[in-house]
Amino acid sequence: MPVFVKDNEKCVGCLICCFACGRAHMAVGLESSCIKVSSIGGISRGFAVYVCRGCIDPPCSRACPEDALSVRKNGGVLLKEDRCNGCGACVKACIFDAIGWNSKKNKPVICIQCGECARNCPYRVLEYVRT
Amino acid sequence: MIKQDPIKRVLYIDLSKKSYSIEERDDLFANYIGGTGVAIKLLNQNCPSNIDASSPENPIIFAIGPLNGLFPIASKTVALFKSPHTGNLGESHAGGRSALAIRMAGYGAIVIKGKSERPSYITIHGDKVYFRDATTLWGLKEGVSPASLIRRREEGAGLRTIMRIGPAGERGITYSCVTLETYRHFGRLGLGAVFGSKNLKAVVISGKRDLPVLDFKDYRALYGELLKQLAESDKMKKYHELGTPANVKPLYFSKGLPIKNLLTNEHDGIDEISGESFAEKHLSRRVACSHCPVACIHLAALRKPYEDEPYFYRTVNISYDYELLYALGSMLGVTDTKGVLSLIEIVEEMGLDAISTGVVLSWLTEAYEKGIITDALTEGLKLEWGNVDTYLEVIRRIVYGNGELYEDLRKGVAYASNKYGGKEFALVFGKNEMPGYHTGYGSHLGVLFGARHSHLDSGGYAIDKEMMLKPLNEEQLADKIITEECWRQILSSLVICFFGREIYIPEVVIKCLRIAGYEIDEEDLNRIGKEIYREKYLFKIKHGFEIENLSLPDRIFELPTSVGILDRRFIQKATEILKEKIKSLL
Incomplete structure (x- = not known):
């Protein structure tokens, strides 16, 4: 779990992390982003950031009917694209909603634990620790 | 494209x-x-x-x-x-x-x-x-x-x-x-x-989607560079930290902050309603627009007790910036942060424009002081500078009241002063209430001739800041106003927030546009900027706007600005030049 949400209270809701995640997947925009940001019951109360926490026993992987998501040694999953049938069961299984979607390929976009989001966050809401 | x-x-x-x-x-x-x-x-x-x-x-x-x-x-x-x-x-x-x-x-x-x-x-x-x-x-x-x-x-x-x-x-x-x-x-x-x-x-x-770019590698490199500049450049510092309210004190000391309908340059509570004071007492959170790392939106926490119920409080978060502290603060002679925040709160709840509301109230207060507006018209409300409770009630009556005066005030200061008098201190420019800059020739002429009569048309206050150091002649001033307004048509076509204007200079804009599939050079940008400006003015004229009828309120000549007392001859000459230049573009 290399990316931590260090302090949601400091999140300003700028979505710079979401765009950074998109770029890490060679995309521009928000559909490919694995990160979600939303307000906590209105903007006056601040925001919450949801980023893949690299589960040791990931529900997304268990939900995949095609075994397309293999579990990484230190947590998180890897997508074997050729196996994926685009059913979206992994997205539904993630309670963090931390899986993006590539509608051109009709396949999920999975966090590669690269830390681009944390490196781009202007307010150090996210922290990247190499594991 | x-x-x-x-x-x-x-x-x-x-x-x-x-x-x-x-x-x-x-x-x-x-x-x-x-x-x-x-x-x-x-x-x-x-x-x-x-x-x-x-x-x-x-x-x-x-x-x-x-x-x-x-x-x-x-x-x-x-x-x-x-x-x-x-x-x-x-x-x-x-x-x-x-x-x-x-x-x-x-x-x-x-x-x-x-x-x-x-x-x-x-x-x-x-x-x-x-x-x-x-x-x-x-x-x-x-x-x-x-x-x-x-x-x-x-x-x-x-x-x-x-x-x-x-x-x-x-x-x-x-x-x-x-x-x-x-x-x-x-x-x-x-x-x-x-x-x-x-x-x-x-x-x-x-909605949700990914967008195309021409060259992803170039895109990623340019994005990284721009993000770094937006986060670290001194050019952006003023929008971080205290945010735009940082301007309250410097503008006050240079006589550019409008106070009490421009009756005075003095304000007893200036320290209290400064950006520093709001940050220290109330700043509770900063938030951003989507896809902007600056987070210029400053929220103030206002804690209010329930009068009829001990140990019950409500805390509201109210956004404040320079224009609000001007319009609902200094312009009305309000001397405490809580008073300003209470006025911002009601303006937000009613869904009014804060600048125009502030200027409506300041005109009304002066008109009441001068006896143009009577107790019969206000239905018993006694307007006085800094009296927040009365202002709150006036705002409620403007929105919900039935009296003749309040119905007239729903149409703004130009309409009300036309009917009741007090035009010489009606701070309207092209029928729009003035923004928070009594900084000099640039601000007032920029708003008067701007296509939307806004301080953002040409940022005239920045021209005044230059003029404080190095005077410009009428021709140079007119040139700067029009050149800036034409360039801003490009920024607002991209659409870049004007706070990023010192980063998104023409050379950067051209690079960004290339990645978005536009082959455009600086000459093209200048041509398109002028064309948009022209289209706007043509729309205005088609809808009854007459450039010859534009005039400045007398009041702005009576009180020193950041560049001293305004010279009517200078204004007259600059006005003629501006009219000619605008007409030549149409």
Whole structure:
């Protein structure tokens, strides 16, 4: 779990992390982003950031009917694209909603634990620790 | 423009017929980029010249540009309409999530026409448009937020924009605003009243997609560079930290901060209502528009006790910035932070434009002091500088009252001073109430001749700052005003927030546009900027605006500005030059 949400209270809701995640997947925009940001019951109360926490026993992987998501040694999953049938069961299984979607390929976009989001966050809401 | 880019799609919505259609307007987006450039073309095409601003035929145009969704601080949406406040060009810009939401929904512009039979709100989710009933949202009093009700029923949390009006817009007050994401506004020139006249309570927009770029490697490199500059450059520092309220004190000391309807340069409570004071006492959180790392939106926590219930408090978070501290603070002689925040709170709840409301109140106070407005007209309210409770009551009566005076005040200072007198201290420029800069020739002439009579047309206060160090002659001043306003047409066509203007210089804009598939050089940009400016002025003229009738209120000549007492001869000459230059562009 290399990316931590260090302090949601400091999140300003700028979505710079979401765009950074998109770029890490060679995309521009928000559909490919694995990160979600939303307000906590209105903007006056601040925001919450949801980023893949690299589960040791990931529900997304268990939900995949095609075994397309293999579990990484230190947590998180890897997508074997050729196996994926685009059913979206992994997205539904993630309670963090931390899986993006590539509608051109009709396949999920999975966090590669690269830390681009944390490196781009202007307010150090996210922290990247190499594991 | 990149062939697959959805920016060229224009969504037309007809509220009367409850129908919608999508047109691809490559022509507009190729020639006028987007944002204000495309919007003025759409406005000229869709708004007949002889209509009243409250007519169902008055179109509301929202437009964004090719850099929205691609680059940081390209975070604004432009709204164009016929203004119920001035009767000619209505233009207002807002951030929040609006620009990104429109981009992610797959449009470059949205045109809303007609009038709903009953109060309604529109939801745009990608390619689908829904017409929802809003009869129960109409006429909600203070304390119930229509947006919180809409939020519960609509999808797209986190990425959607919810634009809505308050009671002021429902009741047709010509300076009512449209609020989005609680703290951002299409503030000036009365878009709220245009929503109201269409029985349109709110517009919700959401979507999600990836966008095309020409060269991903170049894109990534340029993005990284811009993000670094936005975060670290000294040019952006003023918007971080204290935010725009940092200007209160420097402008006060240079005599540029308007106080008590420009009756004086002195304010006893200046330390109290400064940016420093607000930050120390109230700053509770900073938030950002989507895709902007700056987070210039400063929220103040205001804790208020319940008078009838001990140990019960409510805490509200109110956004404040320089213009608000001017209009609802110094302009009214308010000397405490809580007073200013209480006024901002009610202006937000009513859905009024804060600047115009402040100037309406300041004109009213002076007119009352001079006996032009009597107790009979105010229905017993005694106006006095700094009296927040009275101002709160006046605002309530402007929105809900029935008295003749309050009905007149719903049309702004130009209308009221025309009827009751007091024109010499009516601080209106082209029928719009003055922004917070009594800094000199640049600010006043920039607002007077600006296409939307806003300080953002040409940023004249920045020209005044230069003039404090090195005087300009009339010709140089006129040149600077027009050149800046033409360049800003480009920024507001992309649509870059003006706070990023020192980073998005022409050379950077050209690089960004290349990645978005536009082969454009600086000469092209200058030509397009002038063309957009021209189109705006032509719209104004078509709708009855007469440049020869523009005049400045006497009051601005009576009180020193940041560059001293204004010289009428200088103004006269600069005015003639500006008129000639503008006419030569038409």
